[in-house]
Amino acid sequence: MSKSIRGGVPICFPQFGRTSDKTSPQHGWARLNTWTLNSQTSTSVSMSISSTSPSTTAGRPIDGHWPPNSTCPYSTDLNLTVSLTDSGDLSYSLKIINNLETTAPFQCLLHNYYNFSFDDGKITGLENYECIDTQPRGSEGKGMAYFTQGPEPIELDGEVDRIFHPPSGKDNLEIQLNSSAISLKTVIITCSASSSTSSSIPLSTVVWNPYIKKAKEMGDFDDDGYKSMVCVEPGIINGLRILKPKEEVTISKTIHVE
Numbered sequence: 001m002s003k004s005i006r007g008g009v010p011i012c013f014p015q016f017g018r019t020s021d022k023t024s025p026q027h028g029w030a031r032l033n034t035w036t037l038n039s040q041t042s043t044s045v046s047m048s049i050s051s052t053s054p055s056t057t058a059g060r061p062i063d064g065h066w067p068p069n070s071t072c073p074y075s076t077d078l079n080l081t082v083s084l085t086d087s088g089d090l091s092y093s094l095k096i097i098n099n100l101e102t103t104a105p106f107q108c109l110l111h112n113y114y115n116f117s118f119d120d121g122k123i124t125g126l127e128n129y130e131c132i133d134t135q136p137r138g139s140e141g142k143g144m145a146y147f148t149q150g151p152e153p154i155e156l157d158g159e160v161d162r163i164f165h166p167p168s169g170k171d172n173l174e175i176q177l178n179s180s181a182i183s184l185k186t187v188i189i190t191c192s193a194s195s196s197t198s199s200s201i202p203l204s205t206v207v208w209n210p211y212i213k214k215a216k217e218m219g220d221f222d223d224d225g226y227k228s229m230v231c232v233e234p235g236i237i238n239g240l241r242i243l244k245p246k247e248e249v250t251i252s253k254t255i256h257v258e
């Protein structure tokens with residue numbers, strides 16, 4: 001097992017964050033293990049990883065579904081294709097496959113890092129989402145704050161670590177980033193998820209910037225690295241989603257700059 005890179009798009013699977021099982025790594029095993037390169041062209045690359053591969057370690061799933069030290073009851077494969085489209089967009093397709101005749105609970109999140117200016121960056125597209133703010137400001141002090149995101153853009157003003165769940169009926173994400181880090185161009189992130197056994201799956205997202213103190217605490221991050229980045233992390237993280245027997249779930253994401 002290795003350390004995940006801090007940049008690009010680490011894949012968080014089968015959970016986002018930590019579980020009460022302290023032996024289970026933060027954000028799961030998928031970003032910590034080596035993926036197999038399956039095919040490559042000048043504009044695309046396809047790779048995969050399997051929970052049952054002998055080289056995949058720390059493959060513990062989420063609480064209550066896989067007791068510590070038990071044999072893995074699941075067999076899930078992840079197939080990822082990243083490609084550059086004819087119009088210059090970057091496109092991701094991540095397929096999560098349950099190989100068994102039993103169910104398998106999971107969460108999955110694409111932990112994208114973007115070049116972004118802390119000072120003037122603006123994030124839009126999350127109005128009416130239900131926000132869980134893990135780093136609330138002012139009188140709310142420590143703990144969590146819960147609110148509905150208004151129409152105003154999200155700006156960075158300190159440590160930001162917020163989870164946004166969509167309002168009913170809004171399954172697909174479309175988020176815009178604007179900042180001088182990208183010459184005030186707009187980065188448009190669109191993301192959707194579907195299943196082989198049902199229609200679309202609602203997508204949540206996390207917005208994260210570590211700010212000064214956390215940036216200093218992270219050994220693999222420049223002290224002032226927080227000034228030029230933001231993570232916008234779409235995923236299936238509103239509770240656990242249960243993969244049905246043999247079900248396949250696909251998360252598709254496109255990054256477009258205009």
Ligand SMILES: O=P(O)(O)OC[C@H]1O[C@H](O)[C@H](O)[C@@H](O)[C@@H]1O
Binds near residue numbers: 207208231
């Ligand atoms: O340091 P990592 O394990 O890569 O996690 C980096 C960050 O990921 C997400 O954005 C979480 O919401 C943050 O709480 C966490 O700090």
